Structure formats: C-alpha cells, structure tokens
Amino acid sequence: MSSVLLRTTPAVRGALRAGALRPAAAAASTSFVRGKATLPDLQYDYGALEPYISGKIMELHHKKHHQTYVTGLNTALETIGEAESKGDFTKAATVAPLLNFHGGGHLNHTLFWENLAPASREGGGQPDGALLKSINEDFGSFDTFRKQMNTALAGIQGSGWAWLAKDKQSGTLGIITRANQDPVSGPYAPLMGIDAWEHAYYLQYENRKAEYFDAIWNVINWKTVASRFEKA
Amino acid sequence: MVNFGNIWQYLAVQSPLQATFSGNSTTMNIKTYSLPELPYAYDALEPHISGQIMKLHHSGHHQAYVTNLNKALKVHASALSAGDIAAQVALQPVIKFNAGGHINHALFWTNLAPAGTPETLFPDAAPTLSAEIDKTWGSFDKFKEAFAKELLGIQGSGWGWLVKAGPSSLRIVTAKDQDPIVGGEVPIFGVDMWEHAYYLQYLNGKAKYVDSIWNVINWKTAESRFQAGHGDFFADLKSLL
Ligand SMILES: [Fe+2]
C-alpha cells in the first residue's frame, strides 16, 4: 500500500521551504546580499497527479503562473528597496498591493505543491493520528470537513483559495477562504490549500469546477498537512 | 471560524425559510431572468476568440449566473415576505455576484462582433466616441495602451470597462469579480478578464488575448452607448436581460 512508500520517501518538505527565499548566488559584487525568491522544484513529475490533475495544467501552473508570481515578487521587492533607499516612502507604499499579490501567489503555490502528491504515493486517503482526531473534534468527521471545504470552494466568487487552517492560539481547525492571492496569516496557520483559480482546472474540467474539487482529494498529501499541523 | 462561503448552505442551516419554500400561499410575482441569445454564432469571433470558449462562456458560465440569480431572487422574495431580515442581508452578495455576472456578460456579448464586419471598423463605426477618445488619450493607440495596462493589472478575476462618467468624460475602470457598473457611469464596452474568457485558447498569455480583442469590438454598439443618456442606457440594458 502507498502508506509504506510514504514512510520511506525522503523528506519532501525541507527543500521547498528552503527554496522560498534563497540568497542570490553571485551577489559578491554588490555591497549587500539581497534575498531573491526563486521557483521551487516540484517533488513529483508534471504528469504524476494524473488523471486528477493533467500534466499540462501542472506544467503551465508551475512553470508559468507560479514563475510570474516569483518574478513579480522580486520586482516589487526591488522597487520597494529602491524607494526605501531614496526615502521615497510614498512610492514604497504604493507597491504594497503588488507585494501582497505576488508574495501571496508565491507563498500559496509553494504550500500547494507541497500539500499535493501522486495518488500512487502519499496522495489521497485520509489523515490519521492527532490531525484526524482534531478534524473529528472540530468538524464532526473527515467527511463533514471534506464537504464543508468543497462548499467553501464552490462559494468563492472569483479567484481565490480555500484553506484548512489552525488557529495558533486555540489550536482549533477551521476553513478559511481567501480572495485572489491573499495569504493566510495572522492568527491562522495554513495547513492545506486548494487553488480555486480557473487556471488550476480549466484545461481539464472547463466550467465543471465541482468535479475538480471532488477529484483533488485523491492527491492531497496528508503527511505534509500533518507535519504542518504539528508545527503550527 | 468556519466560513460559510456558500449561501445555500448558510440558508439550509440557519434560516427558518426552508419551511416557507413550499406550501406557502403567498406567491410573489418576481421576474425570472433568462439567457439572452448571442447576436452571432459561437465561432463567429474566430480566430480571435475560439468557438469552444464562446460556447462554454455563454451556455455554461453565463447560464450559471442566470440560474443562480433566479434562485437567489426567489429565496430573497420569500425572505422579504417572511420578514427574515438576516436572510435578506445574507443574500445581498449572492444577488450582486450573479446579477453582476448576468449584466456584465449581456453587455459583453453585444459589445463584440465578428471581425471585419462594419460594426468593428474604427473610427468609422464610432465617429463621436473616437473623437472623444482622441481628446482624452491623445490617440487611439494611447487609449489602447492605457486600457491594456488596466486590464493586465487586475489581480484575480474581473472586468475592464470604458465608461462615460459625464456628458463628455471618458474613463477606464476595472471591477473585481462580477461587480457591475450600475452607478452614475454608463459602461460603453467591457472586456472579461476572468481566465475562463481566454484560457482554452491563450493559456496564461492574457496580454495576447487583450491584444486580439480589439479585432472584435463592436464600435457601433459602443457609439450608441456613448451617445445614450444614463436613463436610456439602463432602459436598454433592462430589455437585454
Ligand atoms: Fe494557481
């Protein structure tokens, strides 16, 4: 069974987290070291989530969409850095929405790739242990949680995300939706996210988004979600 | 912190209305909206917008806004007669979203036309509007540049519109999701920037979609919306829906 493979698979998580902000390699000539966001590698092939998410979607989503957020984030950071060095704080403030959008896009997609896995490996099934216990306590059952998550996804008006999140103070779990690329932050720790932008499913599911929301449960990486749950 | 993103679930759980759905003798007369027919064939905008996109967009997406609008209005009418103020308030965003989707798409279909038809000829089909565009932006190219910049700057789903803000005042505005232009401004033409409007053909290349759409703008419709008074425009819109 896949759970055996799951336990012998080397840690998938560190690589992505470290990849989120990596110092530029050749920064020797500049007087300060600048952090640059880079596109993290996927821990599986583009086609590995088929038939639930097509390889073409994954490739465009990672190589094009996510890359655009990475590029946009670096541009926003640069603009803010320049504005700051000139004391132009008005300019810096006007870039804030771009920083939120592209920074959020980078963060959200990085978390998303990590909380997916091929159905033949860690993907799918149900969580176990402390995470399952918490889900049962806060939602009644895993099935109820799943239904509520799909209802939240279906109710998003426009582009956005739905997340299973943990309230860091109380420790309770809940479902949070976010518009566009607004990240989950503040008192909540994102455990598992599902991208509800049309680019995440349209080439395969067209306007039948409910089918995508149903299918994606086959490739949720509960091992990643459990580890986020424990650390949050 | 459970987020009731879906109003139907909210109403099913929270509202005493369910009891009034059936078996209530009070039936309010509310208008049922329907999907307007396209004034051209699905593939008539090719190669700029594919027939497959047009078909899904019209018979799938637009139809869903119409269906959900009718559903929401029906529940809202029951909430009105039941005096359920909480349900009425909870329904506002659903009505706005779906009515906006209906209005925006109805305006969109009629502000497009097959490339090469007289309607798409600029400036010939829009003599007074084109003059006003030149006055406002300096040239048609500069206007197109400014419009594209606004469209491509939308973060998420939304629309870009050329609107008439006063007797001779043009402006480019963007609106998120399905927020409609229903205030003091008259929308002259709009471009749908939801990914469903271009993804099957242009994938992530939305700049190319924006570039192509100029070939299928119905300048005749734009001209008549530009010339219409605020009241006339909204009377026309009503007849479209
Ligand atoms: Fe995405």
Ligand SMILES: [Fe+2]
């Ligand atoms: Fe649309």
